[in-house]
Amino acid sequence: MFAPVQNDFAEALFDPERAVPEDILACHAEAAGKRFAVYRNNVIVSLLDALAARFKVTQQIAGDAFFKAMARMFIAAHPPTSPLMMFYGEAFPDFISTFAPAAEIPYLADIARLEAARTRAYHAADAAPLDPAALQSVTPDDLPYLHFHLHPSLEIVSSAYPVVTIWAMHEGLIPLGPITDWHGEDALVVRPHLDVDIRRLPPGAAAFLQRLSEGKSLAEAAECAAANHQDFDLAIHLAGLFSTGLVTALSIAASEDMPK
Amino acid sequence: MSHPPLLPRRAGAGFKPQHFSLIAQEPQPLGFFEIHAENYMGTGGQPHAELQHIRTHYALSIHGVGLSIGAPHPLDQDHLARLKHLCQRYEPHAVSEHLAWSSHGGVFFNDLLPLPYTEETLGIVAAHIDELQTVLRRQILIENPATYIRFAQSAIPEAEFIGEVVQRTGCALLLDINNIHVSAINHGTDPLTDILRFPLDRAQEIHLAGHAESHDGTSPLLIDSHGAAVADPVFALYERVIEEAGPIPTLIEWDNDVPEWPRLLEEALAAQAILDNHQEQCAISATAA
Numbered sequence: 001m002f003a004p005v006q007n008d009f010a011e012a013l014f015d016p017e018r019a020v021p022e023d024i025l026a027c028h029a030e031a032a033g034k035r036f037a038v039y040r041n042n043v044i045v046s047l048l049d050a051l052a053a054r055f056k057v058t059q060q061i062a063g064d065a066f067f068k069a070m071a072r073m074f075i076a077a078h079p080p081t082s083p084l085m086m087f088y089g090e091a092f093p094d095f096i097s098t099f100a101p102a103a104e105i106p107y108l109a110d111i112a113r114l115e116a117a118r119t120r121a122y123h124a125a126d127a128a129p130l131d132p133a134a135l136q137s138v139t140p141d142d143l144p145y146l147h148f149h150l151h152p153s154l155e156i157v158s159s160a161y162p163v164v165t166i167w168a169m170h171e172g173l174i175p176l177g178p179i180t181d182w183h184g185e186d187a188l189v190v191r192p193h194l195d196v197d198i199r200r201l202p203p204g205a206a207a208f209l210q211r212l213s214e215g216k217s218l219a220e221a222a223e224c225a226a227a228n229h230q231d232f233d234l235a236i237h238l239a240g241l242f243s244t245g246l247v248t249a250l251s252i253a254a255s256e257d258m259p260k
Numbered sequence: 261m262s263h264p265p266l267l268p269r270r271a272g273a274g275f276k277p278q279h280f281s282l283i284a285q286e287p288q289p290l291g292f293f294e295i296h297a298e299n300y301m302g303t304g305g306q307p308h309a310e311l312q313h314i315r316t317h318y319a320l321s322i323h324g325v326g327l328s329i330g331a332p333h334p335l336d337q338d339h340l341a342r343l344k345h346l347c348q349r350y351e352p353h354a355v356s357e358h359l360a361w362s363s364h365g366g367v368f369f370n371d372l373l374p375l376p377y378t379e380e381t382l383g384i385v386a387a388h389i390d391e392l393q394t395v396l397r398r399q400i401l402i403e404n405p406a407t408y409i410r411f412a413q414s415a416i417p418e419a420e421f422i423g424e425v426v427q428r429t430g431c432a433l434l435l436d437i438n439n440i441h442v443s444a445i446n447h448g449t450d451p452l453t454d455i456l457r458f459p460l461d462r463a464q465e466i467h468l469a470g471h472a473e474s475h476d477g478t479s480p481l482l483i484d485s486h487g488a489a490v491a492d493p494v495f496a497l498y499e500r501v502i503e504e505a506g507p508i509p510t511l512i513e514w515d516n517d518v519p520e521w522p523r524l525l526e527e528a529l530a531a532q533a534i535l536d537n538h539q540e541q542c543a544i545s546a547t548a549a
Contacts, residue, residue, distance in 0.1 A: 002381050003332045005411065009373065010364035023376070025410045027448040027479060034476040035408040035446075038483060039373060046370045080368040083298050083326025083339055123302025153305075194306045 012036070013043050014076060047075050050085045054119050055092060057170040058112045061105060070099055086119060107161035114163050114198065117155040117189045121196045124153035129192045129245035135238075142252045144219035148212045148241065149249035153191040156206050160184045164200040192245025199244070204229035208237055209246070217253075267292050267319050267353045267465060267509035271532035274513045279521040280310045290528055292319035292353065294511050298326045301342045311350065321354040321465065321511065322347060326368065329388045329402070330375040331361035340395055347396055354465055354509070356401035356434045357392065359385065359422065376411035377421040382428075389429040401432045401464055406439035406471075406484030408446055418443070419457035426462045433459055435508070436467040437501065438494050442482040451497055460505040468498060468531060469513040487516035489527060499534050507535045 008021035026035040051071045052059050059067040074095045080088045093116055096102050097109035129151065138146055157163065162179055164187045169176045186206035188199050201209070204225045211221035226232040241247050270291025275283075293314050300307050314320060324343055327335060347355055360372035375381050393400055404422055416424070426433060435458060444451035470488030474481040490498075490512065502508065512528045 002376055002378070002384070002413075005376065005413070006332060006361065006364055010367065010369070013369060023412045025412055026408075026476065027410075027446070028476075031476040031478045031481075032409065035481070038408045038481070039371060042371045043369045050370065080370060081366055083336075083362070083368050083370075084301050085298065085370060086302065122305050123307070124304060126304035126308075152303075191305060194309055 009039075013040055014079065016040060044072070044075065046085075047080065047088070048072070050080075050088045051075075051092065054086070054089050055112050055115050057167055058096070058108060058115055060170050061108060061111060061166070062102070066101070070096065070102065073099070086123060090116060092116065107159065107163060107166060110157065110159035110161055110163045111167055113159075114157045114167055114187050114189070117157050117187075118196050118198060121153040121155060121189045121191045124151075124191060127152055127248040130242070130247045130249060132239075132242035134250055135242075138250065138252070144217060145252050146218040147215065147251045147253060148218070148247050149251065150209070150213050150246050151190050151192060151248055153189070153196070154209070154213065154246060155189040156201070156209060157187040157189060158184070158206055159187070163187055164198065167198065188244065190244060190246055197244065202236075202240070204232040205237055205240065208232070212241075265319075265353055267321055269507040269509055269535065271528045271535065272319075272321065272509060272511045273524055273528045274511060274515065275310075275314055276514075276518050276524075277307070277310060278518065279524070280313075282521040284313055287317070288525065289532070290318065290525070291509060292321055292511075294321040294323050294513075297322050297324040297343055297346055300346055315350050315352075319353040320350055321356065321509075322350065322352040324355070324357040325372070326362055327357050327388075327392070328361045328363040329357050329392070330359055330373075330381065330385055331363055332381075332384055333364075335388055335391055336363065340392070343392075344395055347398070354401055354434075355396060355398065356403055356465065358403045358405060359425070360405045372405055374405060374407045374409065374411070376414040377416040377418060378413055379415070382416070382421060382424055385425055386428040389425065389431050393429065393431065399430065399432055401434040402426070403434035403436050403467065404439050404443075404458070406436070406442040406482075408481065408483075410447060417457065419454060419459075423457075423459045426459050432464040433462045434465045434467060435460070435463040435501065436469070437497050438467065438469040438471055438490065438513075439484060441491070441494050441497060442471050442484050445480055445482045448479065451493070452500065455497055455501060456504070460501060463501075463505060463508050466498065466501065466508050466510040467513055468494060468510060469515075485516055486513050490530075495530070495534070498531070502534055502538045507538060510535065 005023045012018040012021055020032050020036040024032055026032045048071050074092055078091050093109050093112035096112050102108050162185045164185045165179055168174045186201040188201045190197050207228050208221050208225040211224050222234045268291035272290050272292035275293040275295050300311055358372050361375055362369050440455050441451045444454050468490045469486045470490055472483040472485040474483055510531045514524055
């Protein structure tokens with residue numbers, strides 16, 4: 001029977017202490033352990049590679065040895081359950097946030113959250129950004145009831161740390177240096193065309209976008225944003241929606257019958 | 261079961277996104293490209309934009325690495341549906357999977373793991389291939405694995421096992437010549453003798469790749485690394501197979517330490533030269549006759 005052997009094989013793959021499953025032969029009996037080690041090594045190396053590919057900046061910040069040790073523990077606790085390796089590690093940011101040795105780098109988990117969001121945006125559905133000229137067809141009376149359909153790739157990663165600045169420095173997008181203005185940042189992650197765009201949102205924008213993506217009307221979203229941020233300037237944020245390619249369609253409706 | 265247009269009997273290369281801009285710059289002298297199915301199971305974005313371009317200009321082979329056909333448990337229906345969707349979207353010239361398992365107990369191991377060759381596993385594999393061909397409504401190709409160990413319960417030689425799978429399911433063979441060489445050296449058998457036992461007349465594609473040389477303390481141990489140029493003995497076996505079976509679509513796989521595009525292309529053209537040489541020899545013998 002293959003099933004019990006396969007079970008032993010699978011269990012021994014993640015456990016180097018476990019004996020090589022019975023029934024396994026090499027051409028020389030004494031070599032079975034070394035031969036089985038090839039499979040153990042292939043599995044762990046391929047999973048470490050998958051995490052390193054998705055969490056490149058996280059690895060850079062943590063350092064190779066620390067990252068690898070942390071990733072090994074994550075793999076043992078959360079082995080992949082799907083063959084789609086590009087999405088492996090959805091639970092990695094939360095794992096990092098509870099991984100005691102990583103506490104010295106308090107922003108590491110949020111960097112991982114940003115990188116996880118980046119992969120999701122990279123593979124998200126395509127949708128063409130709407131030309132801002134479309135706004136001209138909206139009458140002033142309808143403006144408060146305007147709903148924005150936002151790009152399917154949109155994600156916002158909010159952090160108590162300057163994650164966008166740190167991430168951009170490690171990606172080589174801005175010079176690496178000390179961050180004098182150390183405060184929380186909201187990251188906008190969106191892929192209007194083929195490249196993922198990651199940028200720092202201005203104050204108030206995260207709440208505004210959040211409301212819009214929940215299906216709230218322009219008036220409701222703006223009201224909510226203004227309540228939280230005294231300087232909220234709707235014109236600037238409206239322009240930002242279009243310049244970042246976030247809007248894919250417009251519709252006019254009262255919130256209760258918001259089209260899907 | 262439908263038979264869509266086959267891959268051209270020419271050399272091809274495994275497509276790597278880092279090569280896209282060079283590949284798209286000018287027509288490449290290759291018959292086809294191959295992709296790993298799982299890398300294109302996202303919804304949209306760059307991967308699909310590139311694959312659409314490749315599919316428009318070249319024949320395409322979709323090579324699955326995650327269906328776990330050799331496992332005793334049922335096929336993952338979600339994954340099967342994703343593969344079907346991908347095939348419907350790109351209408352590839354070939355769809356292949358491995359004689360191996362990669363999932364167990366809900367865990368995906370991301371490696372092609374071996375199975376014993378017995379009447380029991382023959383039944384399992386044949387049923388899974390039947391199911392896959394029924395869902396995809398097309399013939400698939402099954403690839404022989406590179407192995408480092410054997411099972412005491414194995415009762416059927418690998419080539420015979422695959423021959424029987426091909427007979428029972430009507431699937432075709434994806435003959436990985438590097439895998440045969442690696443397995444033969446690892447198990448102390450003769451690669452040429454082994455390869456000639458495979459159902460070469462049912463081979464619709466060949467894989468060539470590089471391997472790494474190691475040692476297990478007692479005997480040489482070859483690792484199927486896909487991280488180097490095709491080794492000379494593997495090219496020699498390839499020439500012999502083409503002599504025996506005629507031209508077969510041939511893919512160069514280079515998945516780790518991937519070189520620049522010109523180097524990969526050069527490797528594919530070395531395979532193309534062997535195909536061309538065979539055609540010339542046939543033409544000469546036809547003229548002489």
